[in-house]
Amino acid sequence: MSAEIKVPTMAEFAARGEMPDILFWVGCASSFDDRAKKITRSFAKILHHCRISFAVLGTEESCTGDPAKRAGNEFLYQMQALTNIQVLNGYGITRMVTACPHCFNILKNEYPELGGDAYSCTECGRCTDVCPANQTGKLLSPRKIMMDTRDRMEEVGKGIDKNGKDFKDEKTLLHNYILPEEIWACTTCQACVEACPVNIDPLHIIVQIRRYMVMEENTTTSELNMMFTKVENNGAPWQFSPSDRFNWADDLTVKKLPE
Ligand code: SF4
Ligand code: SF4
Numbered sequence: 552m553s554a555e556i557k558v559p560t561m562a563e564f565a566a567r568g569e570m571p572d573i574l575f576w577v578g579c580a581s582s583f584d585d586r587a588k589k590i591t592r593s594f595a596k597i598l599h600h601c602r603i604s605f606a607v608l609g610t611e612e613s614c615t616g617d618p619a620k621r622a623g624n625e626f627l628y629q630m631q632a633l634t635n636i637q638v639l640n641g642y643g644i645t646r647m648v649t650a651c652p653h654c655f656n657i658l659k660n661e662y663p664e665l666g667g668d669a670y671s672c673t674e675c676g677r678c679t680d681v682c683p684a685n686q687t688g689k690l691l692s693p694r695k696i697m698m699d700t701r702d703r704m705e706e707v708g709k710g711i712d713k714n715g716k717d718f719k720d721e722k723t724l725l726h727n728y729i730l731p732e733e734i735w736a737c738t739t740c741q742a743c744v745e746a747c748p749v750n751i752d753p754l755h756i757i758v759q760i761r762r763y764m765v766m767e768e769n770t771t772t773s774e775l776n777m778m779f780t781k782v783e784n785n786g787a788p789w790q791f792s793p794s795d796r797f798n799w800a801d802d803l804t805v806k807k808l809p810e
Contacts, residue, residue, distance in 0.1 A: 556599045560609040561642045571606040573598075574644045576658065578651035579614050587651075594650045605648075611638055617657045630716055632657075632665050637708035640670040664759065668751045669701035678743035678753055689736035693743040693753035699728035700756055725760050731770065734760050 564571050575598060581591040598605045616631030639647075649655050678693035679685050685692050703724040710718040725731070737757045744752050764770050771779075778788045786793045 556596060558595050559606045560611075561606045561644075562609070562611065564606050565642060570643070572604040573646045573648050574639070574642075575605045575607050576647050576649040576651070576654055577607055577612060578649060578654040579618075580653075581651050582612070590650050598648075608638065613638075615654050615657045615662075617653045620657070620661075629665060632662055633704065633707065634711065634716075636662060636665065636670070637704070637711075645671075663752070664755055668755075669697045669704065671749050672697040672701065672751055673749060674698065675748065677746040677748065678751075681742040681746045683738060683740060683742065684736040689733075690730065691733045691736035693757075696729060696733070696753050696756055697751065700724060703728050725763065729760065731764065734764070735772065 559571070561571070561574065575595065577591055580587040582588070595605075613635060614631050615635060616628035619625075619631065620628035647658065649658065672694075674694065674697075676694045678697075679695070682691060682693055703722075706720070706722070707718070710720055722728075725734070734757055737754065739754060739758070741754060744754055747753070765775075781790060782788055785791060787796070
């Protein structure tokens with residue numbers, strides 16, 4: 552007869568004021584599908600036999616939102632993801648494993664895009680120190696972008712906890728926390744990404760907000776609208792004819808293809 556294995560929850564660890572070494576993220580199929588549940592039990596046994604200190608979220612775990620995202624419902628995905636990020640950050644989770652490939656992909660590759668990174672920010676300010684926009688007196692500070700994102704996530708998370716998933720407070724990350732002037736000051740040089748000691752990518756948040764401004768608000772500058780039109784019409788951001796594209800080789804002696 553196999554020995555009984557205790558699978559502790561994060562709540563139990565937290566009640567004792569302790570932290571496990573890792574969180575085992577189980578996933579939906581692994582929680583509910585009879586065949587996949589065998590994998591979950593086997594994985595828990597492996598962790599137990601390797602004497603790894605682990606815990607699960609238990610009933611606090613909810614769908615990552617992966618099926619909704621793959622089916623085109625970005626809104627539902629983001630609702631799920633933001634709720635999960637809040638739970639994970641509430642426990643201060645820094646290491647996670649999962650036996651589900653879908654959960655692995657979305658937790659590792661797509662959750663950070665939603666500002667999950669903001670909770671890892673140490674507020675060291677190295678990103679702002681190297682930012683050329685900041686150094687030349689522009690309003691932009693990538694450190695502030697991370698702080699603002701975290702503060703807004705906290706605010707929304709608390710609102711959802713209190714009022715349910717339809718919570719709205721008439722505020723937005725853009726405008727109430729981050730101004731368009733900050734967003735458009737970025738040169739997209741990536742210096743902040745290079746400088747961050749914990750591999751955070753503040754530029755990703757900036758570009759996502761720009762995408763929202765262009766695609767949803769249509770609040771770009773006239774210069775940018777001109778650039779978009781030229782790319783569409785001429786295939787270049789400047790007012791040149793597509794037929795002039797190879798003119799740069801005119802003074803060279805090399806043959807142009809297909810001559
Ligand atoms: S990518 Fe933008 S925010 Fe980051 S350092 Fe460059 S200008 Fe600053
Ligand atoms: S360098 Fe990274 S950790 Fe430091 S403030 Fe910027 S984003 Fe945060």
